[in-house]
Amino acid sequence: MKPRLKRSTIAVLCAVPLLAAGIAAAVSSASASHTAPSATPSAPHAAGEQAPARRPVLLTGEVEALDTQTIVVPPSNSSPLVLRNFVAEGTQVKAGDLVLRIETGGAANIDRLKTDLERTAARVERDTANLEAGAIDTEKALITAEAALAKAKVDAALPKLQITALNYDRNQAELDRATRDLAIKLEARDNYRQSVSRRREDGELEVKKLQINLAFQIAQLKQAEVRAARDGVVVHGYSPWKGERFEEGSSAWPGNAAGVVQGDGQMAVTAWVLEADRPYLAEGDALGLRFDALPGAALTxxxxxITSAPEARASWGNGRYFRVRIGLPEGHGLPLVAGMSVFAEPHAGAGTARKPAAAAEAPAIEGEIASRQALPVSPPSIPYVWQYKLASIAPEGAMVEAGQTIAQFESGEVTTQLMQQQGQLREKQRALDKMLLDQAEADRAGELAVAEAQSNAEKAERKATQPKELIRRVDYDKLVIERTEKTALAKLAVTQRAVQIRARRAERTGLQAEVADIRQQLAALAKGQAAMTVVAPRKGLLMYRTTFSGEKVAVGSQVWMGLSVATLADPGQLYINATVPEAQASLVHVGQRARVTVPGANQALNAHVVALGRAFHGKSTAQSTIVRNLELQFxxxxxxxxxxxxxQAVLVADAAGKERKQ
Known part of the structure; x- marks a missing residue:
């Protein structure tokens, strides 16, 4: 039975399509009426669209001296290394003056290369002389073969009818053999001559290679020195690890900026702009400049x-920045110092000075006591020995007298090398003694060989002077041939003896150079072994230094070559090394008095400011605060x-200081 739909349901189903058609028609007519009017205003809006207004851009930077030379620690095969010579800060230097020298083992390498060059030249001379002696032997063999061929020709020229058939055939066979033997001897002589020429050329290449290497090492040794490229004042830099100032005897890594040579003081500002703000700056724009260390001062x-590519600044985060060079107006009159922080703001009333802040009281600063005469205590620089063990060291804070042992270093590598070099020296010395005996015997044998050759030549000469009519023609011709042969052999014997003497001299020179090299290495090892016991050159106070991890050295510590483990300070030349924040630097001046408090000793002492740092710098890698160094003298x-x-020191604000603030 099929289900039936009600009339009301059928009516609703029929009305739904009609309602949908009506709604669609209404929507289409409304959209058509709004489309035509809205098309015309859109075109003027696009044509009259303006670029967004330039947003404010803030830049930070620092003051830099334009005519400065950065004193970079030279490259070295070992690191860290010791700043062996470093002129004092504030020293006036001229172009070409020595500023910095590092401790390097290049001198030992140069001495070894010179010895290698001498040994190589001696070996080349010995090999060449031996080959020349061998070539003379082939010359002798060739002369003998030529004489044999000449005699064979004399015998072969006898008519067949005058001698037996057997002798005739024997003479012809001897002529054929002598001819082939002469060709072989001639080829052997040519081969030996070519060998001598090749060995001489190879030897020249070997010597030239060592000479080039030696010149390179000498140039590298010269690079261990840094000389001033311009006239100026030396300003020491600061260690990137602990923020300590580099001094003579400090440890540094190749490539560190140990300081600068400042010229006549012409300054500029280097600022950094974020990559997203670069489109809002252009060359020639005016900027308002304010300085944290000079409150109230402003310049235009x-x-x-502006650099063409951005660069990363890890200390500021993950952003990338363009470097902006900003010129300062001439005759601005501000006491600018390299490293001062600068705030730059374009389009913000450039050059308008802010109202100075109210006069602040003189700041309280912190520092530490230092000595103007401090000698580093470090292990010696022994070639190819990189690590040492601190076997003993005097107690920290102990007053050490002159000649007293400060520290004792140990290295098993030094003992091993000493034993090896001593064994090699004994072996080479025995070989040299044996060589001298053998060469003396060879000299006597050479003299006997020359005497024998000359005696044979004299005998042949006497035989050839017999009357030709008294002996057979064949025998006379052979005597003449033999005289020519023996005379040539006697001359070659003299030449060969001279060549052999030259070869023996070169061999002796090479072995003597090896012995001298080993003795030199032994002397360097013995000197280094003695220097592992550090003795105080004068009276002083021993102060331990900290490692890269911030820990003080202790007995048993492993010490790398070039690291200082302690400092021998002169207690009679004490001063205070302190830092003042950049914002308070304008409140400090030379001659200002201070009241110094030593918390541990409960002492209060009077002091005064004697020097201000020539540059502002970051306090340390952990603290990015910009500070300026100052020295106080008791x-x-x-x-x-x-x-x-x-x-702790509290600076006293005097009248001169107040006038400076105002």
Whole structure:
């Protein structure tokens, strides 16, 4: 039975399509009415669209001296290394003056290369002389073969009818054999001559190669020195590890900036702009410059150049920045110092000085006691010995007298090398003694050979002077041939003896050079072994140094070549090395008095500022605060103070200081 639909249901189903058609018609008519009017305004909007307004851009940078030379620690095969010679900060130098020299083992390498060059030249001379002696032997064999051929020709020229058939055939066979033997001897002589020429050319190449290597090493040794490229003042840099200032005897890595040579003081500003802000700056734009170290001071700078590619600055995050060089107006009169922080703002009333802040009280600073005469305590530089063990060291803070042992280093490699070199020296010395005996015997044998050859030549000469009519023609011709042969052999014997003497001399020179090289290495090892016991050159106070991890050295520590484990400080030349934040640097001046407090000793001492740092710098890798160094000198010689002790100083604001602030 089929189900039936109600009338109401059928009516609804029929009305739905009609309702949908009506709604669609209404929507289409409405969209058509709105499309035509909206098309015309869109075109003027696109044509009149304007670029967005330039947003404010803020730049940070620092003051840089334009005519400075960076003192870079030279490259070396070992690291870290010791700054063996470093002129004092503030020293006026001229172009070409020595500024920095590192400790390097290049001198030992040069001495070894010179010895190798001497040995190679001696070996080449010996080999060439031996080949020349062999070539003379082939010349002798060739002369003998020529004489044999000449005699064979004399015998072969006898008529067949005058001698037996057997003798005739024997003479012809001897002529054929002598002819072939002469060809062989001639080829052997030519081969020996070519061997002598090749060995001489190869030897020249070997010597030239060593000479080039020696010249390269000498050039490398010269690179261990840094000389001033311009006249100026030396300013020391700071270690990137602990923020300590580089001094003579400090440890550094190749490539570190140990300091700069500042010229006549012409300054500029280097700032960095974020990559996203680069489109809002252009060369020639005016910038307002303010300095953290000079409150209230402002200048108008001008963008001189902007780098074409951004660079990363890890200390600021993951962003990339363009380097902007900003020129300063001439005659600005501000006491700018390299490293000062600069705030730059374009389109912000450039050159308008802000109202100076209210006069602040003189700051309280922190520092530590240091000595102006401090000698580093470090292991010696022994070639091919990189690591040492600290066997013993005097207690920290101990007063060491002159001649007293400070530290003792150990290295098993030094002992091993000493034993090996001593064994090699004994072996080479025995070989040299045996060679001298053998060569003396060879000299006597050479003299006997020459005497014998000359005697044979004299005998042949006497035989050939017999009357030709008294002997057979064949025998006379052979005597003449023999005289020519023996005379030539006697001359070659003299030449060969001279060549052999030259070969023996070269061989002796090479072995003597090896012995001298081993003795030189033994002397260097013995000197280094003696230097592993560090003795105080003068009276001083021993202060331990910290490692790269911040820990102080202890007995049993492993010490790399070039690292200092302690410092021998002169207690009679103490001063305070302190830093002042950049924002308070304008409140400090030379001659300003200070009250120094030593927390550990409960002492209060009077001091005064004697020097200000020539550059601003970051305090350390862990603290990016910009600071300026200053030195304070005690008014009286303090008693009971030790270098390295922390102190607090309160600077006294005097009338001169207040005038500077105002």
């Amino acid at each position: 700078g001008k963008i001189l150049s 008014d009286d010689n303090p008693q009971g103070l030790k270098p390295g002790a922390a102190v």
